[in-house]
Amino acid sequence: MAAIKVLSVGTVVVLLSGCQNWQFRDIEDLPPTAAIPETSEPGKVDVWYFDGISGNYVQGMLDAEKYPDSPDEITELTQLRQATSRANNYGTLIRGFIEPPETGEYTFYISGDDQTQLWLSDSQNPDGAVQIASTMSTPLDNFTRYASQTSGVQYLEAGKKYYFEFRHKEGGWDDHFTVAWSGPGISQQVISGSALHSYAQKAPDSAPEMTTEDAYHLGYRIGYFDAEQGLSFNSQYPPLDADSDDLYDNWEIVYGLDPSNAADAKSDTDNDLLTAMDEFWARTNPGTEDTDNDGIPDGYEYAYGTDPTNPGDANVDLDGDGYTILQEYQAGTNPTDASDFPAPQEVYASGFVGQYFTGTEFDSFAYSQRDATVNFNWNSGSPSAELPRDRFSVRWQGWFTPPHNEGTRDYTFTTTTDDGVRLFLNGSTVIDQWKNQSPTSYNATASLEAGTPVAITMEYFEFGWGATAQLAITDAATGDAISTTNTVQHLALDSEFAESTLNDGIDDLYKLRYGLPLMQPSASRVLNDSGVTVLEAYQSGLHPYTLETVSEPESPVTSQPGGTGDASGSVTLSWTPPGTRVDGSSISLSEIDRYRVNYGQDAANLPQTLEVPAGTTSTTVTGLAPGTWYFTIQVIDINGLSSEPSDPVEHQVN
The missing domain is CATH 2.60.120 (Jelly Rolls)
Structure with missing residues (x-):
């Protein structure tokens, strides 16, 4: 045994x-x-x-x-x-x-x-x-x-x-x-x-060809197909099947198969891992890999139990890991295994990230935004209501990919500013004119490899009067202007994930959102009055300038609770873990330490709590007296940061 x-x-x-x-x-x-x-x-x-x-x-x-x-x-x-x-x-x-x-x-x-x-x-x-x-x-x-x-x-x-x-x-x-x-x-x-x-010289006896239930399902599919194609109803039984391959002749003709060739029942002309026989029973198109055009091949949907004729189910999360079946298919992960989910990816967008500060030396960070190009003439005005007309500074950061096809080529970078400017390529200074000046242009030429991204950082300050900041890139050999819209990308500020270019323990997304340079070491810098370094602020989920909390988890999503309705007064709660933090960065399941259930009979005052360990998405609260009860859920991460309570849900206990 x-x-x-x-x-x-x-x-x-x-x-x-x-x-x-x-x-x-x-x-x-x-x-x-x-x-x-x-x-x-x-x-x-x-x-x-x-x-x-x-x-x-x-x-x-x-x-x-x-x-x-x-x-x-x-x-x-x-x-x-x-x-x-x-x-x-x-x-x-x-x-x-x-x-x-x-x-x-x-x-x-x-x-x-x-x-x-x-x-x-x-x-x-x-x-x-x-x-x-x-x-x-x-x-x-x-x-x-x-x-x-x-x-x-x-x-x-x-x-x-x-x-x-x-x-x-x-x-x-x-x-x-x-x-x-x-x-x-x-x-x-x-x-x-x-x-x-x-196996034997004499094969085992076969069962009857088709059960009553099978015949019903076959008749249903044939009737549905004929109606869909506008064909007249044919009550002939068995159905038309000249080559005895169990495929309805009309179906084969419509989809370009040969009703006189039994072998094509096993064909897979659209490479979706479903044979023509499979497609007939699934009511999918044997000539189209993705019948419902939802981005998922028919065979993949059929294998995981979704409907290859329904585009809406591409957004279904089969295993509750926060990713749809479409996202799991695109990432090559198993959509029915919550422990196997897509690795987070950096998301890029065209143009630069502009970081705006008060003061001429990046003194106080105001905000970050996407700037498609660096081509500004504010005259004697200000970039926004959050900045003064004079004495402000800006840092633009992006990645320039040389558009030529092979080898190296020289590109000229031209800055025009009023007042100071610095330009860095891959962290190396190529223009340094940090001074008060009327609109002045400076050039730097670099030999760059085809298809290899180069980090561009342009720093600028405005002291007084006119305010101009421009960056142009040209092919040094031809003098042709290069469109920065098509060749410069930045890490999108709403990306859910980012690596650290400098491997200094601080991800690039945090740096872009909170006024830090990507290519210059800043982990040990102190940008606040409390002596907290940038690295310490990042690790604690704090803003490096203001020390405000910026990255607590988002609130979980709760569903309406169900209760037993008996004298024991028990209510079962369930929720979906958040995938992001308040600042939009991702939070993995391994970063969640526990959940806190808050409950009481006054929606504005929930004094009772229950701690639930990570890895759990439901719990039962018992011992509730009759009446209306309200519940919220909070996420607490491994650093002790907690989310805001979820929207309250209520349940009547009998």
């Missing part, structure tokens, strides 16, 4: 238990045909081993003289899994029949060491078998190392037997193999004996 073992299979945890039978038969004295039983038996399959064949590839077994008629050993398995190492330099062949328990869409998964292949026929006939999954060496029961380990969706009918063939080749070291499936009412699990029949 095998012990119960928890196996991590993709993203589904499967409990396996039971007996695995290994019955050895000596076939040394048997002629080849005697190795194949006369009749098929349910609950098991025969495993043929071919020893003394070197190499890691199945083809080596196929080329061996003894294959397929002279195996060295035959055993029986009651599930499609060999977990222990058997030997080195051998090949494995398993042939049999699979009988699905329910009619519907099935997906197969294989793992093994070394090469493994799974072949499946659309009937009991071995001649119809095609390879649906393959892999090279993987860990035991790991189905996610290669995309080829997962088959396309296979439509199987209950009561029918389908011939399959499993091929495995072992070279050296560890060896094992596993075949699993998922389907109607079946989470991902090893294929057990309840669905297996051994």
Whole structure:
């Protein structure tokens, strides 16, 4: 008896238990045909081993003289899994029949060491078998190392037997193999004996072609399709199917398939991992990868249980991790596993970030904003009501990508200012004219690599009278002006994530939002009257100039609570963790320490509290007296910063 073992299979945890039978038969004295039983038996399959064949590839077994008629050993398995190492330099062949328990869409998964292949026929006939999954060496029961380990969706009918063939080749070291499936009412699990029949000279009897329920569903799809296409109703039964491929002829004609060619039922012309047969039953277009045009291929939607004909479900968050299925598809993460979510990405926009200060030496930070270009003439005025007409300063920051295609090219950077100006490229000073002056232009030329972004920082101060600040870039060889709108980008101020260009422990987003230079060290600077360094302010979620709290978590989103309504007075609350902080930066689940539930019978005064650990998104409050109760939730991060309470929800306790 095998012990119960928890196996991590993709993203589904499967409990396996039971007996695995290994019955050895000596076939040394048997002629080849005697190795194949006369009749098929349910609950098991025969495993043929071919020893003394070197190499890691199945083809080596196929080329061996003894294959397929002279195996060295035959055993029986009651599930499609060999977990222990058997030997080195051998090949494995398993042939049999699979009988699905329910009619519907099935997906197969294989793992093994070394090469493994799974072949499946659309009937009991071995001649119809095609390879649906393959892999090279993987860990035991790991189905996610290669995309080829997962088959396309296979439509199987209950009561029918389908011939399959499993091929495995072992070279050296560890060896094992596993075949699993998922389907109607079946989470991902090893294929057990309840669905297996051994291979025999005489195939197992087949069940009736179609159940009443299947016939109803087929009729519904055909009627819906004819009405959708404006075709007249045809009551003929069985439906028109000249090539007997189980595809309705009218459907094949509309979508450019051949109603006289049965092979095209298995075609996948749009590469969405659904065959034409799959698309027929899913009511999707076999010639379009994304029938509902929601950015997600039909096969992906079908595999994860969303509707490939409904564009609205692209915004569904299947696992509650804060990311939609569209975002998870684009990032290549599992939309049904809350622990597997897209890595945060920096978001860039065209133009510069302008940081505006009072004082000529960036004395007091006022605000940051996007400036498409640096081309300003404020005359004797001010950039905004938040700044004085005189004695203010501005720092513009962005990344310039040289637009030429290859090699290096010289570009000239021209500043025109009234008054002082400094220009930095990748942190190096190329123009330094920090003085009072009438509108004056200065040039600097740099040789830049094609496609390699260069950090541009332009600093400017206005002392009095006129105020002008301009930056132009030209191709030094041709004199052609370069559009900064098309070639300069900045880290968007509403991005949810940013790295640190200087690796100084302070992310770029914080620097841009709160008046700090990207390319100049500032972690140890003190910009306030309390002696708090920039790094300390950042780590505490404070503004480096004012020390105001700027990055506490956003409030969680609560749902209307449900209660038992009995004398115990219990109410169950649930909520969605925030994905961002107040300043718009992202907050990961690992940064949340706990939640605080506040409750009471006066919406303006909630004196009672309950602490709930991180990783929890629901809790039950008990012992409530009859009457109306109000509840809010707060997030507390690992630094002790707490969010504002969520909007209150109320519940009547009987």
